[in-house]
Amino acid sequence: MTVQYSELIQPERVHGSLYTDQDIFAEELQRIWYRTWVCVGHVSEVARPGDYVRKKVASQDVIMTRSKDGEVSLLLNRCAHRGNLVCEDQRGNSSTFRCPYHGWTYRNTGEMLGYPYNQGYGGKGKLSLGLGRVPRVDTYQGFVFASFAADGPSLKEHLGAAAGELDRLARLSPEGEIELTAGWLQHRAKANWKLLVENETDGYHPQFVHGSVFSVTGSHIGTLYSDKSTAVTRDLGGGHSENDLRPEFRKMEPMNWFGTSEARVPDYVAKMRALHGEQAEEILIEGAPHVMVFPNLFVAEISVFMINPVAVDETVQNVTAVQLKGAPEMNRRLLSQCIGSVGPAGMLLADDSEMYERNQRGVTARVPEWLDIRRGAHRERVDENGFRIGAANDETGMRGFWSHYRSLMEGEAQ
Amino acid sequence: MNQWIIASEFAEVAVSLDLDANGPRLRLEDLRSGHVRHLDALELESIAWAPDERLRELIDPSAGRWSDRADDADGA
Amino acid sequence: MSGVAAQTGLDIREVEQFLYREARLADEHDYDGWEALWTDDALYWVPAGGDDTDPERQMSVIYDNRNRIATRIKQLKTGKRYAQSPPSNLRRLISNVEIVTVEGTDTVVGANFLVVESRERGTTMWAGRTTYRLRRAGDDIRLAYKKVVLVDSAQALFTLAFLI
Structure with missing residues (x-):
């Protein structure tokens, strides 16, 4: 049986079988996981x-x-x-x-x-x-990527515009390098890997799924994704997408992206200002990216996730804290905040994971067969760099993911 | 006697300074077999200077411990 | 070590009764009752990847000071902590209870546990050994420290949003 991906993946909806069909999963391994560039770790781990x-x-x-x-x-x-x-x-x-x-x-x-x-x-x-x-190993900003295909696009070509987001993460270090040296939590979920990927830059869910922790901590994250937010969701091409929160961060004081202030991390700020001069202001205001790099690397400001599929309905999400080389004062805070947020008991990710699992059980229902990905399609626009952008809580990132997924699944088999 | 254990999943060796002889020696004990070797200063210096290939030759299992030709670890 | 921590006046029966009560409060999602067991300098730690990691430098599943315990409890009490809403059905067994040592005002206790968690995903078994630091406070005992080392700490774990 040949799967007709053009029928299962349509501009504004995708078919439920994409999350449940064993044959599709097997084909994904061949066409995506053992072919395209997959992130496996970081040079600082060795x-x-x-x-x-x-x-x-x-x-x-x-x-x-x-x-x-x-x-x-x-x-x-x-x-x-x-x-x-x-x-x-x-x-x-x-x-x-x-x-x-x-x-x-x-x-x-x-x-x-x-x-x-x-x-x-x-x-x-x-x-x-x-x-x-x-066959092919390459690194970018220390992230180590693997491709099981002897030939194909280079890592640079694969990353495309997503490379700039990894640059934006690295420049937060006074030495220009991040390190992933805090070890990994391995969070297992009974859900298809694509439910995780789609969720990573879904700006529609935080107010609902994470309302509990936002309300008890007074976190401002919810408003970043509200209907009044000036943040945008960007399809970076190549299946990569981001929630660009900079328009909101630019209204705030330096270090507010991290929920803190300059006074709390004086050594770090002084180092950055000494190093970057006037440009430090921009770096300290804009903070870290929130980017999903196809198919499995997700940077959520302070946390780095690597998604690994186990079975059609099982995925392990590995996660660790971003550590900035040369910034011990920040690193303690980054680690502490990351531990509180992510992993099996994380105040954010445990609820995301609950949703992945409920979603997986839900999509097995026979009707209405489809998952809707049209949110914001009518108000999507093209930014000054030629990328599609939507509002903070639009499904622009998902549509970008599916478009690239379809091209890989339909392309010439290797 | 100060002793360090250098261990990996592949080997476990106790390393200590042996002062019983007329001069100091490094004592190596393979903890998995009890096999012991002493290295004097010049031997250690030679190891420090040995090209990587020479060390790799020593790691070849047939080079000594699991050789089936006592006279010729290099084989045919 | 004998069954009685003489200096602090905690005997093994009293210790066991405390551990069983703490276990029951957690199993039954009595969040206020459970939170009230903790001292102000509390530390609640579930390491990942073994039992000898440095929690100040390495990722942990949980590494809560007293403030973060309070946040965790508040989040659970919103009723919108979806990973525990609906709450898991839980029962745990505590055994092999030993008074390990006495350090100042604290009695250090070790115990094995087995938790059976049932939720829609299925039934999950969580086992391991807990180290507690118990402190007398008037007629009560308070919990100053709880380190939960899962036998699966080096494996991929399902969501662990209940009080372990």
């Missing part, structure tokens, strides 16, 4: 030679390593001998990996180093086997 961490790209168990010469590799965690896992710990430091099953040993670049009792293979160096390598 800061020193020999460092390694285990990662997932959909069901693929991947080891991110840093070799002696500083190169970051993504290796498949599968011994070339019998397919055993060569690496069991979640993180560690080792220049070589030795499979516990029969002792086959590999460099952390994947190259075969040796195997025990080599006369059984005719001697040393007789096997041209190594660990599988993700």
Whole structure:
């Protein structure tokens, strides 16, 4: 059976089967997750030679390593001998990996180093086997991306305008670099991965889903997405989208984007002003981006999420706090605020996750079959840079996601 | 005796300074087998200077511990 | 350590009764009753990725000071904390209770737990070991510290929005 994506994905509605159909999920793995650029981690997680961490790209168990010469590799965690896992710990430091099953040993670049009792293979160096390598690995602002396709658009082409949003995150550090060194919460949800992606830049839900925490903390986040908000939702192309909150932040004092003031983080502000001069004002006012990078990297100002599909109805959302290199004063606050907000017990994300799961159960109902994505279509416009923008709570981002998704699912199979 | 354990999922080695001989030595003990080796200053200096390839040769399982040809770890 | 923390006058039976009460208040979503157990310098911690992380530098599932406990409770009480509205059906078993040590005015207690959570998603089992710091306050006992180490702390977790 060939799925007709042009019928399931229409300009103002998408079909419920896209979230529930096993065959579509299997096809997504081939056409999206094992093909396009997927974010797997950050170089700061393997800061020193020999460092390694285990990662997932959909069901693929991947080891991110840093070799002696500083190169970051993504290796498949599968011994070339019998397919055993060569690496069991979640993180560690080792220049070589030795499979516990029969002792086959590999460099952390994947190259075969040796195997025990080599006369059984005719001697040393007789096997041209190594660990599988993700064919293409590239980084942007330290984020490590994997593509299982040997050819295709470059990472730069894939990121397109979303790259500028990652730049905007990095420039918040006095050293121009972010670090993801606080470890990850792994939040599991019985929901299709696309429900998470669509929710990330949905500005329509916060007042409803997060009303409880906004009301008890006096948070201003709700108003950023209200009908009176001057913030915009932007389709950045390539399936990427953002809630650009800068029009609202520009009405506020520096550091209000983070719900704080200059006086609370004096060292950080002084460092930034010394470094950037007049431009510091803009950086400290505009703050961090709220951007969904197709298909799985979400930056929500202070938190970084990496979404990983497990099954058609199960997804793990990994999340950690943004840490700004050279800004210890900020980092404590970033971590604390992030912990309060995200993950299984987070005062924001636990409620999002509840909605993903209810949504997943809801879409199994047979009628009315469709999910509506038309909000704001009639008032969408094109900004000065040629991007489609909608109001703060319009579904412009979702429409951009689906348009790109459709092009990947309909394109030539590899 | 000050002792450090250097461990990963692949190996566990106790490292200590041995002062029993006429000069100091580094004592390495493979905690998974009990196998012990001492390294003197010149040996350590040589390791510090050894090219990476030489170290990798030592990590080859057939190079020593799991060699099936005692006379020739390099094979055929 | 014997069953009696002599210096603080907390005996094992009294400790157990406190732990059972705390468990029941959490199971039954008696938010005010549960919050009232805490001292002003409270710390409520559910680490992620093992039990020896540094909560000031690493992500935790929960790392609440007294203020944040209050916020968490207020959010639950809005009735719009959807992850607990409707609330999970909960029952937990507390066992292997040990008085570990006495530190100043605090009695440090360890106990294992098993929580069965039922909600529409399905039934989820949460198990682990909790370290409590208990402090006498007049005729009552107060909770100054609760560290909950889940056996699954290094795994992907479903939403954990009830009071663990």
